[in-house]
Amino acid sequence: MNTISSPHLEFRQNELLAELRPLLPEEALLWEPEDTIPYECDGLAAYRQRPMAVALPQTEDQVIQILKICHQLKVPVVPRGAGTGLSGGAMPIQNGLVLSLAKFKKILEINPLARTATVQPGVRNLAISEAVAQHGLYYAPDPSSQIACTIGGNVSENSGGVHCLKYGLTIHNVLRIRAILITGEVVEFGGLAPDSPGLDLFSVFIGSEGMLAVVTEVTVKLVPKPALAKVIMASFDDIEKGGNAVADIIAAGIIPAGLEMMDQPATVAVESFVHAGYDLNAATILLCESDGTPEEVAEEIEKMSAVLQKSGATRLQVSESEAERLRFWSGRKNAFPAAGRVSPDYYCMDGTIPRRKIAELLKRIKAMEAKYQLGCMNVFHAGDGNMHPLILFNGADHQEWLRAEAFGSDILETCVELGGTITGEHGVGIEKINSMCVQFGEKERAMFWGIKESFDPGRLLNPDKAIPTLNRCADYGAMRISNGILPHPELERF
């Protein structure tokens, strides 16, 4: 049995393997179908494709040689971290190579005085915090997948997390990147000095979804562990009141360490799974965290409580111990697996909107539930307006999946209409590539391509991800129907 479906592909595969074999130990080059199956998708499991081969280099020099070979043979390359991404950014390409950075697991340097750590891209997000904990420091961005996801993937997606409202996204916590271009040349972006002359290649690189270069080293900023953290659980009997309370807290000049929102379907699903102690009678709950010195926390908890009460909270509960605080968060952090327990499948959206529009978006999602005949749980980073609606469906029913896809596009394009964006932290990948045609005009898309080609003129690095071609957008525009939804050709009227 072979993955390869055509004589031409088989020829290309043999050609590639012949070049790569002398470079890599036997176990670091996979091409048999049984070996490449684990790589056929990332966290967006609905989209799958087997690659020609998977390479697992262990040294930067191997990465350089692999890229040079692919460049010469014009073989597309899909870089891959832990494969926890939710937008299909690491989905393979049939005639391409998957370049896994899984073996780049070394922590190269920890400098507690400068508060930096330099690590290889395959180091897990949480492993950085574990390695520096002895110095009272940690790495702030904390995506829900932080046990598994790698810093290289975080850089590629500009990942956030529940604490990024106060501590920033990956871009605010990374100082320097070392990466390899498709030609095998080494480049470095950023540094320890503030700002940088010339155009900001560093910011362009962060969140570029593997399309510009392959990361081989990351220097991150570390922050001191706060002495204390407490969280308020606030209940609301009306989802709009909860949405407005979020905007009220920020408008009051408070920047909570975390400000998360979950609606009743989400708390109910989670509670039976992790017993977080949520108020199941509330239409929605907010989790509002404060961290700092004990005095700062006491003052901020008091200020937030006053705002929440004024905004119509029906009940407030402040964590009394670290164990209780972690229990409150455990529910939020397990919301995605909890969705998997109450529904055969779920489809996670990642749109952002200005905070003042939270209540309006929630109302419109409610109406969409009826329209698409599917349920939706709402869990999100409310403080920075990053929504994660989880659309519940049964993938065994093909029509349900098609309706879920249309429901998702409808949510994202509503986010754009309300002044937001189609993705906050999960990336565009393959999943939201059509919605990029709605988010950006032709001029902006042409600029994306201009930048892409200054790094990768042959468009070999992670092609067909994140930036739609002008043709794709023209087709998408022609196919969209009046309500803004792209009808999949097989989707029946609903």
Place this chain on the structure above:
Amino acid sequence: MNTISSPHLEFRQNELLAELRPLLPEEALLWEPEDTIPYECDGLAAYRQRPMAVALPQTEDQVIQILKICHQLKVPVVPRGAGTGLSGGAMPIQNGLVLSLAKFKKILEINPLARTATVQPGVRNLAISEAVAQHGLYYAPDPSSQIACTIGGNVSENSGGVHCLKYGLTIHNVLRIRAILITGEVVEFGGLAPDSPGLDLFSVFIGSEGMLAVVTEVTVKLVPKPALAKVIMASFDDIEKGGNAVADIIAAGIIPAGLEMMDQPATVAVESFVHAGYDLNAATILLCESDGTPEEVAEEIEKMSAVLQKSGATRLQVSESEAERLRFWSGRKNAFPAAGRVSPDYYCMDGTIPRRKIAELLKRIKAMEAKYQLGCMNVFHAGDGNMHPLILFNGADHQEWLRAEAFGSDILETCVELGGTITGEHGVGIEKINSMCVQFGEKERAMFWGIKESFDPGRLLNPDKAIPTLNRCADYGAMRISNGILPHPELERF
């Protein structure tokens, strides 16, 4: 009398004026030498050039039409704000148009709830804070020129200021930009939502020195005025101890609202000018500011004092009143004019280095003073390692000016060697364009050009600034002598 030195230029000028006249009122189009003289340089007065013409449009539509005309006639365009820039970024081009945004002075919207203001690019930095003061808010970045410099210029240079250690550079305080491409097309970057899909065009645009598009609208973030601020003046009998104290404060987990350093030549020059109350016996002084609630300030002042003492401070003085605090800062803010009082001319550098290297750089600058036979005052944003050495010279002596130029390049290239950059906040402009060849490799410079051309394929917007051509760098490399300094052909051995 005419500025135009050749029949070809005169023809081009007439051609341009004929197209622009129907668009603009008479007083908004200047071309007579007596009218264009005020535009022949910016704050870097050593470099001068008169343009073919100066246009002062008042509406976005006029900007669009002007750019379309220049695009069609292939006339280079130099955008200009208040002309306070220190790197020659707004210096005209002989066969080009200066496009002044001085008439774009409207504050378009203030939203105290969302804490944002939308303004035109010609609005002065300080005017934003004045307009929102009634809401208890202000715009944080505060370059020393903030009375005069405009937000459009701040965006183009990614300006900082004494408070940017805690509050960030322009890029951290601007949310959205509206701008016009050389083709006349309108583009918008950024927005109110966190992050943005696709490549980060917003970050590329901030600090792009007028090379990508002409800004017509800026939405900035506002922050609440802190209840209290206090500043510690700390004296050191040794400049290296002072440099290391800066790194010690940051390493102790404190992020002061401001952390500035001045050496003895600077305090002496300033004191006779503004009577700030500086310790003139100290080899160097630090100004360390704390802001927040009275409790936060008390706690932070105590923590900083302890670190400063441990780092060898010989004297600490904490401001006792708001008047005293402003007096301490008045010296720092007037350091540049003070240099102008003790020396016929001064040349201000803007290199950055990692904080741990401050003491080493200061030692090396000391040695350069002897080498180039010129004095130097050191004044800088120590907290983020952004140095402003002021080289003192007499411009009437051409050899002194040439030595000052060589001294400046030597400092900047030493910054690069120590892991820093050639500019922190003043931009590259025309002044540091050769040093860009040292800062970046050929590959990075090619990427800059790739990005530049995705915005402006004809290279008409502010050409010959900020990004050196590959040829220029080849020439510069060949001319540099062994100690890293480019000898001006007229510079005599020293």
